[in-house]
Amino acid sequence: MALDDRKSEFTFVGTRPDRPDGLDKVTGRAKFGADMSAPGMLHGAILRSPHAHARIVKIDTSKAEAHKDVKAVVTRADFADVPFKPGLEGEFWNVLENVMAGEKALYDGHAVAAVAASSALAARDALKLIEVEYEVLPHVTDVDKAMAPDAPVIREGAADYSVPEGMHPNVVRYHESGHGDVEAGFAEADLIIEDSFVTEATHQGYIEPHACLGMLGNDGKGELWCTTQGHWIAQKTCAALLGIETSQLRVTASEIGGGFGGKTTVFIEPVALALSRKANRPVKIVMTRSEVFRATGPTASASMDVKIGMKKDGTISAAQGVFRLQGGAFPGAPGDMTAMCAFAPYNLTNVKQIGYDVMSNRPKQAAYRAPGAPMGAFAVESVIDELCKKLGLDPVDVRLKNAAHEGTKASYGPRYERIGLVETLEAAKAHPHYTAPLKPGQGRGISCGFWFNHGGETSVSLALSEDGSAQLMVGTPDIGGSRASMALMAAEVLGIPYENIRVTIADTATLGYNDVSHGSRVTYASGLATIKAAKHAVEKLCERAAAKWDIPVEAVKWENGCAVPSGPNAGDFDPMPLADITADMGRTGGPISGHFEATPEGAGVSFGTHIVDAEVDPETGKTSITRYTVIQDAGKAIHPTYVEGQFQGGAAQGIGWALNEEYIYGEDGRLQNSIFLDYRIPVASDLPMIDTVIVEVPNPGHPFGVRGVGETGIVPPLAAIANAVSNAAGVRMKQLPMSPPRILAALKDNNG
Amino acid sequence: MVEVHLWSGLRSLTGGQQVVEVEAKTTGELLRELVRAHPQLQGPIDAGVSIAIDGRVIASGLTETIPEGSEVYLMQRLRGG
Secondary structure (H helix, E strand, O other), X not given: OOOOOOOOXXXXXXXXXXXXXXXXXXXXXXXXXXXXXXXXXXXXXXXXXXXXXXXXXXXXOHHHHHOOOEEEEEOHHHOOOOOOOOHHHHHHHHHHHHHOOOOEEOOOOOEEEEEEEOOHHHHXXXXXXXXXXXXEOOOOOOHHHHHOOOOOOOOOOXXXXXXXXXXXXXXXXXXXXXXXXXXXXXXXXXXEEEEEEEEOOXXXXXXXXXXXXXXXXXXXXXXXXXXXXXXXHHHHHHHHHHOOOHHHEEXXXXXXXXXXXXXXXXXXXXXXXHHHXXXXXXXXXXXXXXXXXXXXOXXXXXXXXXXXXXXXXXXXXXXXXXXXXXXXXXXXXXXHHXXXXXXXXXXXXXXXXXXXXXXXXXXXXXXXXXXXXXXXXXHHHHHHHHHHHHHOOOHHHHHHHHEOOOOOEOOOOOEOOOOOHHHHXXXXXXXXXXXXXXXXXXXXXXXXXXXXXXXXXXXXXXXXXXXXXXXXXXXXXXXXXXXHHHHHHHHHHHOOOHHHEEEEEOOXXXXXXXXXXXXXXXXXXXXXXXXXHHHHHHHHHHHHHHHHHOOOHHHEEEEXXXXXXXXXXXXXXXXXXXXXXXXXXXXXXXXXXXXXXXXXXXXXXXXXEEEXXXXXXXXXXXXXXXXXXXXXXXXXXXXXXXXXXXXXXXXXXXXXXXXXXXXXXXXXXXXXOOOOOOOOOOOHHHOOOEEEEEEOOOOOOOOOOOOOOOOHHHOOHHHHHHHHHHHHHOOOOOEOOOOHHHHHHHHHHHOO | OEEEEOOHHXXXXXXXXXXXXXXXXXXXXXXXXXXXXXXXXXXXXXXXXXXEEOOEEXXXXXXXXXXXXXXXXXXXXXXXX
């Protein structure tokens, strides 16, 4: 997309106005997924497999159906016959199989049937009346064991074209890339370190459980209210899974209580619609926290081998990595993304990376901020830290020496456009945190991180009101403050105050298709579309002013919220404010709106550098994060407070992932910690003040220079914290989370 | 002619070639011509690919122009959270 309208001086962009959803959220007025009701509404509940892997021999629903409070029961037979295809090509089939099991239950918590009843309690009770006969099968939940020759096969034929012959059928996708000659590179190295690393699956941990209200008639027309990061993908997927036309299902996104990638697909929504179609009543389903943990997507777990060769001066001469990720009983674990991102911060002559997507008997993984990238960074940046230590080199200097910059051939192939990694490293070196003294028992770690960012289908409309205010309709659910940043960008173009613009997340019947709020794309893509839609409206405002002044439209320009003559020859007219034009717009040509639809392709990659101080208690193994600084390139921070919030959120979630969070499976393949009491996410007392530095190296692909900031912030923390903890404990930590028992065990091993 | 750099995992589908040449002025033409020259590339292209033109990653667009002499890489389709 040609961008001939770049801007670098701003009036509204870069300021920190109050958030538009603040009052609604602090007063409880905001409507989340579970807050919607409808007349005649039923409550749905889902029966879930207690087995990690089992053939479903028979489901008898007759007793449940006979219960007076039960109005409908559904099983897989009540969904459309979606064709199976291998790999990610068959994603609709994969989602359907996850939403409601077919021939087999594939993990502990897999949905096998559902009921709709007159109350939530009656629905839950009725589940006990459904009789399921299972034939329990051998299971596997560990990624390395799932690849072993004797592992139980989860589904034959799930592998796509990419998997080399001879691999276990649980390996469903394979990625290999790189350039140069790694063997020659290792031969040039003064020191080579090769090591293996493991990370556990973690959940996105959004506060709001999945919830929806669905209505679907036998005429194929439906309405769905749900908490989601993307209501168009919910519309498209539900329509495919239920065999109805996409446009006949209107989906409205509720206010969302966190998503982080986990709400980019559907789980309960097609079930509510199937129950509603059968009962001919609206059906509401609200997941319990335990259901969220057992049956919605955690991130993939990983097992990784990394080998890096370095010269005495710190130059990396060769790097290679093998990244094995399990993503549950379905294709989709982002082993390819892990591989492509792992070495991306560095300017390497010789690099090779291999990624595996492996199935196991766990829930279908879902995206979690920069999916795949944090694990790879943990392995790679740990080895770099160890190399620096052994060669007596400063870790920031070594990263600066090897840092990718404009023109560097990325580890995943192409050359970088203008990027800001060097600037984040220079800011880290100059930051007082980097040179602050450490107390005994403390260690410092740093890490870089990379993420691609994304554009995606985007459609925006802006309508002006007679009083000169504006309403902006966007299609990307607000998961990170986008209503504020959209209003700021529209204000910048229109020249009217931020407060005069109301931004709404429009439903699927109101706008054209919008891709999900994922890939750090919203401020970039919806922002670009907002700017273009506002400019479209400005063109019309200028036309109306030109008509009033009776001069050619080319002789009118837009300045500070007013139409003005473009130069002395255009005529002598006082500036005409926006509100003066809209006041009689109905009588001067009709309502004034602006629209923009596109798939912008200039998201611009993003880098960050984190500095962490950690203190390890050698008696208990408990780690405290004592200081944390996030430095990241935002391109241009539209609303800096929200950008800082994204940076801090990435660090907070990274602290949880690094230190405590993990899916724990028993020998029976069942999840043992499916509530927040047992699955420990960070609480306020676990977190230090997280300092932030916003670096601004403008993205050439956005009119205001924006780069997405939502995901990169979770890439460095695992590695930066592991480096800090390893330096504090005096032993290299190679497995996440670094929970107290693991740290104590490592200390014990180290001390012999 | 456009030189298209593939990721090394695709070499098994192109007779060992990691750089292939096709005649194409747009990203859509490029994908079509790649499949015509190397039918086995249909699988990865159907599974989803992105195209980098002089470092700019085109996630999915088929209508982007490929300027003469530009550096072109085929990449796996990116997925975000």
